[in-house]
Amino acid sequence: MSDFNTEFWSVYVAGLTVVSIVACLLLLWITARGKTPSATADNTTGHVWDDDLREMNNPMPRWWMWLFVITIVFSLLYLVAYPGLGSYQGELRWTTRGEYDAEVQQANKELAPLYAQFTARKTEDLAGDANAMAIGERLFMNNCAQCHGSDARGSKSFPNLADADWLYGGSPDKIRETITQGRKGLMPPMAAAVGTPEDVRNVAHYVLSLSNGPHDSVRAQLGKTKFTACAACHGMDGKGNQAMGAPNLTDDVWLHGWGEQAIVNMITAGKANEMPAQAGKLTDAQIHVLATYVWSLGNKPAPAKP
Ligand code: HEC
Numbered sequence: 001m002s003d004f005n006t007e008f009w010s011v012y013v014a015g016l017t018v019v020s021i022v023a024c025l026l027l028l029w030i031t032a033r034g035k036t037p038s039a040t041a042d043n044t045t046g047h048v049w050d051d052d053l054r055e056m057n058n059p060m061p062r063w064w065m066w067l068f069v070i071t072i073v074f075s076l077l078y079l080v081a082y083p084g085l086g087s088y089q090g091e092l093r094w095t096t097r098g099e100y101d102a103e104v105q106q107a108n109k110e111l112a113p114l115y116a117q118f119t120a121r122k123t124e125d126l127a128g129d130a131n132a133m134a135i136g137e138r139l140f141m142n143n144c145a146q147c148h149g150s151d152a153r154g155s156k157s158f159p160n161l162a163d164a165d166w167l168y169g170g171s172p173d174k175i176r177e178t179i180t181q182g183r184k185g186l187m188p189p190m191a192a193a194v195g196t197p198e199d200v201r202n203v204a205h206y207v208l209s210l211s212n213g214p215h216d217s218v219r220a221q222l223g224k225t226k227f228t229a230c231a232a233c234h235g236m237d238g239k240g241n242q243a244m245g246a247p248n249l250t251d252d253v254w255l256h257g258w259g260e261q262a263i264v265n266m267i268t269a270g271k272a273n274e275m276p277a278q279a280g281k282l283t284d285a286q287i288h289v290l291a292t293y294v295w296s297l298g299n300k301p302a303p304a305k306p
């Protein structure tokens with residue numbers, strides 16, 4: 001209901017609900033008011049089916065009427081207690097969301113002892129624990145695979161987590177920080193700062209030259225001077241800046257696509273990319289296990305101590 005910006009639909013729906021219930025009561029009352037006079041002397045309505053099946057002219061049975069009344073009373077009590085009348089939330093303030101949160105909290109409480117043995121251990125050591133990594137993999141499948149892929153290798157705009165290339169850093173602490181608080185990678189549209197569309201193409205060729213990709217060296221030379229507009233984030237050498245998630249442009253890992261057109265698009269349109277924060281969704285212990293799992297994809301655990 002909060003999707004509407006006026007109260008009208010809420011009142012409309014609540015009104016319809018109440019009118020329907022009152023109409024049921026009225027119908028019950030009218031039909032129960034004593035019996036209609038019989039057309040025939042033997043107390044039947046005169047309707048006959050299958051030769052001898054006659055319809056009696058009796059009032060509705062009491063028990064049936066009481067069931068009806070109980071249903072109506074129940075519906076009124078229900079509508080006071082639970083959400084059902086337009087946007088009215090109900091006296092009990094019950095929500096599916098609240099019920100879900102309570103179940104998650106309960107499950108987390110039950111799982112706490114299991115996770116307690118993991119939280120005390122450092123990532124480098126925990127990564128060698130097959131049990132912890134199996135849990136990490138399941139957490140990853142349930143919470144991360146929809147974006148990063150079930151093999152964690154990502155796809156266009158969703159980074160590969162199994163390689164050694166990191167936007168924000170691949171140390172256990174950085175990975176945990178990324179998962180906990182999320183990340184917002186923001187590159188503003190830069191075309192105006194670069195100059196004409198020709199200048200933009202020249203910069204794109206300069207970027208291609210940084211990773212020794214096929215490029216036009218004359219354009220690259222011209223574009224080099226314009227790259228100062230990019231240096232604040234990507235660095236004068238184009239090697240990027242993990243503090244702000246600006247990618248390294250000199251390697252052959254391309255998050256948003258490779259080639260002149262892809263780079264021209266980046267410069268012209270910019271990009272706002274987001275990794276959603278998991279802090280409210282997963283517990284610190286779950287995030288620790290997940291961060292360890294992600295770290296283990298590209299690193300070897302410390303050898304077990306004898
Ligand atoms: C809704 C899609 C989505 C989900 C779900 C998601 N991520 Fe991400 N993640 C992204 C995007 C997009 C980025 C890149 C952000 C950027 O470009 O600044 C990212 C970045 C990251 C990074 C940083 C990579 C780097 O190179 O520094 C890590 C680590 C990561 N995610 C781990 C996870 C884990 C673990 C989960 C599961 C709890 C998860 N992500 C769930 C979309 C998602």
Ligand code: HEC
Nearest residue numbers: 185186187190229230233245246247254255256257266273
């Ligand atoms: C304000 C900082 C900022 C500036 C200025 C900036 N960028 Fe970026 N750039 C970023 C960030 C952050 C990303 C990563 C976006 C994301 O998280 O998905 C990015 C991504 C890119 C990518 C995509 C890399 C890939 O792996 O797909 C290219 C190409 C790029 N920038 C080129 C440039 C060029 C050329 C300029 C100068 C004209 C420039 N950027 C200026 C911050 C910046």
